[in-house]
Amino acid sequence: MRKSIAALLCAVTFVAAPTVFVAPAQAKNLIKLMQNDLGSRRPKGCPSKWCACYMDNILEAAGFAKRQSNRARDFAGYGKPAKPWQVGSIMVMRNHVGVVMGKCDNGKVKLISGNHSKKVSVGRYGANKAIAWRAPVKAR
Numbered sequence: 001m002r003k004s005i006a007a008l009l010c011a012v013t014f015v016a017a018p019t020v021f022v023a024p025a026q027a028k029n030l031i032k033l034m035q036n037d038l039g040s041r042r043p044k045g046c047p048s049k050w051c052a053c054y055m056d057n058i059l060e061a062a063g064f065a066k067r068q069s070n071r072a073r074d075f076a077g078y079g080k081p082a083k084p085w086q087v088g089s090i091m092v093m094r095n096h097v098g099v100v101m102g103k104c105d106n107g108k109v110k111l112i113s114g115n116h117s118k119k120v121s122v123g124r125y126g127a128n129k130a131i132a133w134r135a136p137v138k139a140r
Helices: 002-016 025-036 051-061 072-077
Strands: 090-093 097-103 108-116 119-126 130-135
Touching (some): 025 108
Antiparallel strands (some): 090 097, 090 130, 097 108
């Protein structure tokens, strides 16, 4: 029940304020690729804590530069600085990393990531958990 209410709050926020959530085409492509993977389990070659490994794989698939690290917190030095809650930006936490899909009414960040409940999934995290907000950069 709580998950349903949280999802509804995020959906309502997204519909009520669409101008806040306009993302560049590249970010939309990144999110779309990740949405295609929803429910997928750990990719081959990734360690048991695989959110950063998955992030690298999906960044590369979307044409962005990889971080080349299996540690979530290493993404704090990746790319360029981004504004908190910016759709398509990377929210970096001490032990998790994912791509921002939007902001919920309750202030939580709607994040799509690998290894959320042991699969590619959408979760909601407190913005205070972020150690960095980063924008992906194109591969050279």
